[in-house]
Amino acid sequence: MRxxxxxxxxxxxxxxxAMGDGSVLLVEIARGTLxxxxxxxxxxxxxxxxxxxxxxxxxxxxAVYVCNNGGFRWAREASGMxxxxxxxxxxxGGRVERVDLATGRAERVLESxxxxxxxxxxxxxxxxxxxxxxxxxxxxxxxxxxxxxxxFARADGSAAAAVSRPLMTPNGIALSPDGKTLYYAxxxxxxxxxxxxxxxxTIDRQPWPSPNGGRMIAAAPGGHYxxxxxxxxxxxxxxxxxxxxxxxxxxxxxxGSLASHVPLPDPYTTNLCFGGPDLRTVFVTLSGTGRLxxxxxxxxPGLALNFNA
Numbered sequence: 001m002r003x004x005x006x007x008x009x010x011x012x013x014x015x016x017x018a019m020g021d022g023s024v025l026l027v028e029i030a031r032g033t034l035x036x037x038x039x040x041x042x043x044x045x046x047x048x049x050x051x052x053x054x055x056x057x058x059x060x061x062x063a064v065y066v067c068n069n070g071g072f073r074w075a076r077e078a079s080g081m082x083x084x085x086x087x088x089x090x091x092x093g094g095r096v097e098r099v100d101l102a103t104g105r106a107e108r109v110l111e112s113x114x115x116x117x118x119x120x121x122x123x124x125x126x127x128x129x130x131x132x133x134x135x136x137x138x139x140x141x142x143x144x145x146x147x148x149x150x151x152f153a154r155a156d157g158s159a160a161a162a163v164s165r166p167l168m169t170p171n172g173i174a175l176s177p178d179g180k181t182l183y184y185a186x187x188x189x190x191x192x193x194x195x196x197x198x199x200x201x202t203i204d205r206q207p208w209p210s211p212n213g214g215r216m217i218a219a220a221p222g223g224h225y226x227x228x229x230x231x232x233x234x235x236x237x238x239x240x241x242x243x244x245x246x247x248x249x250x251x252x253x254x255x256g257s258l259a260s261h262v263p264l265p266d267p268y269t270t271n272l273c274f275g276g277p278d279l280r281t282v283f284v285t286l287s288g289t290g291r292l293x294x295x296x297x298x299x300x301p302g303l304a305l306n307f308n309a
Contacts, residue, residue: 001262002296006283007037012074012082012268013285013292014230015056015123017064017308018275024283024292025064027053030074030082034066034099034106037292047104049097052088055123055173055230055271058307059155060130064099065109067121067134081288083268087139094118096134096157110157116165119146123173123230123271126306130155131200133163135170135184150184152201161201164212172230172271176254177237177303183217185228185241190220192228192239192252217256226250230271234300235279242269242284249284266291274302 011030018024022039025046034047034056052069059065071088095118096110111118124134132153138146147166150173153159169187176183182195182203193214195203205213217239220226226246233239237254247267252259268288275281279302282295 001298003264004294004296005291006039006294007041007043007292008290010035010043010285010287010290010292012084012270012287013290014054014270014287015066016271016273016283016285016292017056017058018273018281018283022275024273024275025056026285026292027056027066029054029069029072029084029287032071034064046101047099047106049099049106051092051095052120053097054121055134057124057126057132057305059098059126059132060307061155062101062307064101065124065126065132065155066097066099066106067124068095068097069120069122069137070094070139077288081266081268082290083288087141091139094121094136094139096121096124096132096153098155109155110153110160113149113151113153113160113162116149116162120148122171125173125175126155127175127200128179128306129200130307133173133175133182133201135173137169137171137187150182150195159201163195163201163203164205164214167212171228172241174231174233174239176233177235181254183231183233183239184214185231187227187229187244190226190228190243192217192219192241192256217254218252218259229269232272232274232282233303234274234298235303236300237303238300240272240282242271244268244270247286249282262295264293265289274298279304
């Protein structure tokens with residue numbers, strides 16, 4: 001595998017989306033933007049969103065859908081790395097937004113589900129029918145923190161319902177190759193969970209002692225202090241989880257029996273996506289140092305996402 005640096009100077013990048021023209025869309029959480037990075041490293045703002053744009057995905061209409069967590073307060077470490085520390089002082093709630101790529105126009109499509117105001121939407125994935133699964137991690141403050149949820153909705157925000165709640169810090173979310181298993185990453189416990197889907201937005205809920213109706217696939221493999229962030233799935237169904245603190249990508253087999261770790265030079269390795277003509281290039285956001293990198297010749301091709309350009 002070969003690592004290439006594509007862009008630097010990004011303000012806590014996340015949510016990469018590989019496009020057909022070779023560019024990568026991503027969010028800059030600290031800048032409040034949806035941004036395009038061209039193959040030669042040029043950085044272009046697509047939309048000014050404010051708050052804290054987090055996960056991003058192409059929807060069934062070709063627009064980009066963005067989970068916006070409402071914003072953070074930030075700290076800069078002695079090393080120069082940025083990290084989020086708490087809910088922003090000007091926080092006014094979380095939302096899911098739709099961005100028209102042709103115009104950069106953004107609109108809010110979802111701000112609450114069944115009377116529950118969204119707190120910190122984090123990541124999202126579309127199923128083959130155009131349904132949107134997304135996580136709400138919640139927000140942390142000095143003295144307390146929210147419980148989160150996994151939600152389902154149509155792209156226009158209709159039919160919104162909770163898949164499972166309350167959850168502890170649900171972050172990255174992804175679907176298996178056959179679309180029958182929904183995965184989410186739990187940040188605080190560094191655990192990977194799976195829901196067996198019975199239909200759009202519905203699961204075969206596991207009984208107690210499952211705390212959330214799901215199956216635990218893996219927990220902090222390797223024994224290192226770490227947290228799980230966002231993820232992507234490869235063509236064989238392995239779940240590739242961006243791993244914080246013990247920075248890099250943790251690759252976990254669908255049944256959790258095998259796990260390996262690809263170390264990367266940033267403890268805030270936050271997200272990844274597959275791209276390139278054969279889906280063998282992994283684009284990774286190294287958020288602490290503000291970089292987008294590419295790893296060429298990944299051993300297993302990525303899973304093609306529904307509706308991706």
